[in-house]
Amino acid sequence: xxxxxxxxxxxxxxxxxxxxxxxxxxxxxxxxxxxxxxxxxxxxxxxxxxxxxxxxxxxxxxxxxxxxxxxxxxxxxxxxxxxxxxxxxxxxxxxxxxxxxxxxxxxxxxxxxxxxxxxxxxxxxxxxxxxxxxxxxxxxxxxxxxxxxxxxxxxxxxxxxxxxxxxxxxxxxxxxxxxxxxxxxxxxxxxxxxxxxxxxxxxxxxxxxxxxxxxxxxxxxxxxxxxxxxxxxxxxxxxxxxxxxxxxxxxxxxxxxxxxxxxxxxxxxxxxxxxxxxxxxxxxxxxxxxxxxxxxxxxxxxxxxxxxxxxxxxxxxxxx
Numbered sequence: 001x002x003x004x005x006x007x008x009x010x011x012x013x014x015x016x017x018x019x020x021x022x023x024x025x026x027x028x029x030x031x032x033x034x035x036x037x038x039x040x041x042x043x044x045x046x047x048x049x050x051x052x053x054x055x056x057x058x059x060x061x062x063x064x065x066x067x068x069x070x071x072x073x074x075x076x077x078x079x080x081x082x083x084x085x086x087x088x089x090x091x092x093x094x095x096x097x098x099x100x101x102x103x104x105x106x107x108x109x110x111x112x113x114x115x116x117x118x119x120x121x122x123x124x125x126x127x128x129x130x131x132x133x134x135x136x137x138x139x140x141x142x143x144x145x146x147x148x149x150x151x152x153x154x155x156x157x158x159x160x161x162x163x164x165x166x167x168x169x170x171x172x173x174x175x176x177x178x179x180x181x182x183x184x185x186x187x188x189x190x191x192x193x194x195x196x197x198x199x200x201x202x203x204x205x206x207x208x209x210x211x212x213x214x215x216x217x218x219x220x221x222x223x224x225x226x227x228x229x230x231x232x233x234x235x236x237x238x239x240x241x242x243x244x245x246x247x248x249x250x251x252x253x254x255x256x257x258x259x260x261x262x263x264x265x266x267x268x269x270x271x272x273x274x275x276x277x278x279x280x281x282x283x284x285x286x287x288x289x290x291x292x293x294x295x296x297x298x299x300x301x302x303x304x305x306x307x308x309x310x311x312x313x314x315x316x317x318x319x320x
Contacts, residue, residue, distance in 0.1 A: 002079035003072065005222075005249075005265045006195075006281030010114045012086050012262075013194035014142060016202070018111075026107075030128055031093035068252050071259065078261040086206060096126060099133045110134040112141050114172060114194050118159075119147035125155040130162035139165065143172040143191050145280075145308050146179055159183055175307035190311065195284050203288060207266035212256040218245040220272035222265075222282045225298035227251070235276060244273055280308050287316060 001007050015025045083089060094103070104110075110131045116122060117129040131139040151159050160183040163169070169188040171177050180188040219239045221227075227235075239246045248254035249268065260268065269275055269282070270289045277283060278298040286293035295313065297306050313319050 002076045002083065004115075005262050006279065006284075007115050008079060008082055008087075008262045009265075009281060009285075010143075010193060010195050011083075012206075013198050014111070014114055015087060017194050017197045023109075025088060027087055027089045028110075029090055029093040031095045031098070071252060071255065075259055078259060082262045094128065094133070096128060104134045104138065107134075107138070109138050109140055112139075112144055112166075113170075114143035114145070116145045116147035118144050118176075120152055120155045120159075121148065125158055127158070127162060130159075130166065132162060132165070136165050137167060140168040141166055141170055141188075143170060143193050144176070145172045146176045147308070149175045149179075149307055151179060151183070156183065173308040173311040175311075193280075193284060193312075195281060196288065200288050200290075203266055203285070204270065206263055207270065208263045209267050209271075210257075210260055210264040212260075213264075213268065213271065214245045214247065216245060217243070217273045218247050218271075220247050220249065220268055220275045221251075222249040222275070222277045222279050223296070223298075224250060225278050228299055231296065231299075238274075242273070247272075278309075280312065283309055283312055287312075287318070 011027055015027065018025045092100070094100070100106075112129050112131050123129055129144070163180055163184050163186070169180060169186060170191045171180065171188045172191070172193055174190055177188045177190050180186055219235065219242070221235060236246060238244075247257050247268065249257055249260055249265065252258055266285060266289070269285045269291050272291055275282065275286050275291050275293040276296065277286070277293065278296045283293060283295050285291075295309055310319075
């Protein structure tokens with residue numbers, strides 16, 4: 001996915017960690033699943049709406065198509081440029097119905113992780129993220145996340161089967177270890193996200209300042225969930241009281257900052273006076289870069305995705 005900072009940066013971190021161990025590393029591109037999931041979510045969002053609600057929704061969808069989609073294409077290109085510069089990606093893509101016949105013979109090991117590759121809401125119970133195309137002895141998981149605290153019944157049998165076939169299992173949060181215990185009876189190790197395996201100096205070496213970065217002090221936000229009116233009011237009041245400019249990295253209305261790449265993301269956090277976020281990797285980089293930060297629970301529809309942040313804060317005695 002060429003749209004999420006944590007996705008790109010954990011990919012880079014795992015690659016560099018493995019290179020330090022003496023391996024050559026490639027990231028296999030996984031095609032099409034996110035598109036199908038997003039389409040499914042859009043259909044679910046309009047189910048049961050009244051005619052007036054559908055009308056207003058259609059107006060909003062047109063506005064999004066004309067404005068947000070254009071911005072997202074620009075933003076995606078920025079993320080692709082980062083990937084071309086720092087990641088060794090394959091020149092081919094795989095999907096459930098398109099696995100090269102000799103793929104398992106091309107590599108000594110296959111690692112799945114470290115983002116939400118096992119989230120059933122995003123991946124629709126796909127088997128690819130469980131490495132079912134590879135010889136069983138070559139399968140490894142490093143710090144993958146389920147992103148949820150329990151697996152829907154429709155996926156439980158397949159998840160149980162696929163997890164049992166991975167000989168080397170680790171996960172990113174305690175809730176994930178409990179899911180594996182419930183589904184397979186196995187004990188999976190809870191390990192650090194790979195972004196925390198690289199030094200601060202290593203991260204700063206690939207960071208760069210955005211031309212839109214404020215000259216003065218600023219309050220930084222990165223919210224993947226909804227920013228409620230109450231939260232918005234609180235944040236801007238804090239900014240006013242402390243003479244801080246507000247920089248929003250994930251809000252389309254803040255266009256100049258929305259078009260920010262992963263390298264600039266690191267620098268924005270490093271230079272911020274204070275950082276407010278509901279993002280796991282937002283919290284990670286605040287810790288790595290010693291930036292004062294406040295974590296919010298993510299607001300939005302669907303099951304809670306806060307377990308991995310809770311595990312992170314607990315690990316570093318930062319629950320407050």
